[in-house]
Amino acid sequence: MSATPIYLGVVGVGGVGTAFLSQLARLPNAPKLVLLARSSQTLLAPAPAYSPAIPAADWATASAAPSLTKAGALPAEEIASYLAAAPGRAILVDNTSDINLARSYPTFLKKGVSVVTPNKKGFSDDLSLWKDIFSSAAEGKALVYHESTVGAGLPVLSTLKDLVATGDEVTRIEGVFSGTLSFLFNTFAPASGSSSAQWSAVVAQAKELGYTEPDPRDDLNGMDVARKLTILARLAGLEVTRPDSFPIESLIPTELASLPSSTDGISQFMTRLPEFDAQMANIKNAAEKEGKVVRYVGSIDVANKAVKVGLQYFDKDSAIAGLKGSDNIISFYTKRYGANPVIVQGAGAGGEVTAMGVSTDLLKVMERLH
Numbered sequence: 001m002s003a004t005p006i007y008l009g010v011v012g013v014g015g016v017g018t019a020f021l022s023q024l025a026r027l028p029n030a031p032k033l034v035l036l037a038r039s040s041q042t043l044l045a046p047a048p049a050y051s052p053a054i055p056a057a058d059w060a061t062a063s064a065a066p067s068l069t070k071a072g073a074l075p076a077e078e079i080a081s082y083l084a085a086a087p088g089r090a091i092l093v094d095n096t097s098d099i100n101l102a103r104s105y106p107t108f109l110k111k112g113v114s115v116v117t118p119n120k121k122g123f124s125d126d127l128s129l130w131k132d133i134f135s136s137a138a139e140g141k142a143l144v145y146h147e148s149t150v151g152a153g154l155p156v157l158s159t160l161k162d163l164v165a166t167g168d169e170v171t172r173i174e175g176v177f178s179g180t181l182s183f184l185f186n187t188f189a190p191a192s193g194s195s196s197a198q199w200s201a202v203v204a205q206a207k208e209l210g211y212t213e214p215d216p217r218d219d220l221n222g223m224d225v226a227r228k229l230t231i232l233a234r235l236a237g238l239e240v241t242r243p244d245s246f247p248i249e250s251l252i253p254t255e256l257a258s259l260p261s262s263t264d265g266i267s268q269f270m271t272r273l274p275e276f277d278a279q280m281a282n283i284k285n286a287a288e289k290e291g292k293v294v295r296y297v298g299s300i301d302v303a304n305k306a307v308k309v310g311l312q313y314f315d316k317d318s319a320i321a322g323l324k325g326s327d328n329i330i331s332f333y334t335k336r337y338g339a340n341p342v343i344v345q346g347a348g349a350g351g352e353v354t355a356m357g358v359s360t361d362l363l364k365v366m367e368r369l370h
């Protein structure tokens with residue numbers, strides 16, 4: 001472990017952020033938490049001493065302490081300058097799903113501030129941003145880790161990176177990449193037994209359990225899966241230009257597609273979704289008529305540069321049909337492993353398991369920073 005003092009800024013204290021802060025409080029040699037922000041408030045350890053630090057275990061109570069500086073939302077540039085000026089190495093943990101914060105990663109990295117995040121946006125948007133993030137990291141001698149952007153805390157990106165780094169050739173990646181969609185279909189259309197659950201009620205349950213994106217429409221419209229496949233495809237060597245550069249099957253009823261992307265739009269969507277339960281029941285019944293179940297899956301055919309995201313029927317005794325809860329299953333087919341893929345499987349959504357991936361990345365950055 002590096003002897004250099006390490007200073008941490010955390011943005012986002014929702015489901016993942018809160019779980020991360022409680023894991024941080026239990027880490028041995030935890031870095032000093034000197035900045036903590038949510039959408040409208042920022043808490044800072046006063047510069048130039050960057051002391052006292054914010055107690056991770058008790059940040060909500062400590063936010064009233066006069067020894068800490070309080071501010072409203074700060075521009076990303078200001079957060080980057082504050083962290084870069086700390087008397088040691090600094091790390092930003094972005095626990096939001098904000099594209100604008102993600103677009104400013106190059107600013108942090110060029111200033112030498114490393115980035116750890118479960119936020120998919122920066123790594124799955126324009127290819128130019130992906131390239132900018134990694135060249136800025138090299139320029140600023142900073143590190144970027146984003147394991148929880150695919151499969152939450154499951155070792156998906158580390159497995160793929162290890163395969164590629166050791167010279168294996170990845171030919172195909174396929175599976176179930178959404179914890180929310182896995183939970184929805186496993187509950188709504190189970191492979192064994194039957195379910196009378198309505199689609200909209202299960203969507204509300206997934207949101208309640210913290211599996212969905214801050215806007216659950218990002219799960220139901222397939223974009224969350226498309227973003228994950230974009231990240232995997234890029235790590236496997238494909239230059240995917242954008243996450244919508246391939247066909248994506250949406251489960252959003254057409255009648256609700258134009259609701260605004262605001263908080264009000266989310267609640268209108270959730271309120272009106274039950275009107276369309278029959279549409280999803282028809283999809284479930286059509287699969288059942290063939291003795292199968294329907295699941296939402298994705299695949300990357302590396303040689304043919306083809307990415308696919310959408311619904312597919314599966315035999316009831318298949319591994320995908322038999323998944324439980326929010327489980328993801330990701331199969332890597334490679335030259336070295338031949339016909340039997342490397343498979344990573346387990347919970348693919350939820351605050352604690354996602355935060356575990358963020359904490360693991362934080363430990364890796366702390367070990368590797370000089």
Ligand SMILES: NC(=O)C1=CN([C@@H]2O[C@H](COP(=O)(O)OP(=O)(O)OC[C@H]3O[C@@H](n4cnc5c(N)ncnc54)[C@H](OP(=O)(O)O)[C@@H]3O)[C@@H](O)[C@H]2O)C=CC1
Pocket residue numbers: 011012013014015016017037038039040073095096097098101118119120148149151152179210211212213214348349350351354
């Ligand atoms: N939940 C899961 O299972 C998984 C989530 N992820 C990713 O983790 C990230 C967080 O998800 P989750 O915790 O569920 O989301 P939540 O909606 O629960 O929390 C989001 C947090 O980000 C804050 N926030 C949003 N925009 C900004 C901003 N511009 N500046 C400062 N703070 C901001 C919100 O502030 P406020 O509190 O003020 O509203 C809130 O605290 C997302 O990128 C998601 O894709 C990845 C894998 C799994």
Ligand SMILES: N[C@@H](CC=O)C(=O)O
Pocket residue numbers: 148149150151152177178179180181211212213219224348349350
């Ligand atoms: N909303 C996402 C969270 C993890 O990436 C999902 O359900 O998979």
Ligand code: NA
Pocket residue numbers: 147148149150151152153154155156157357
């Ligand atoms: Na992961």
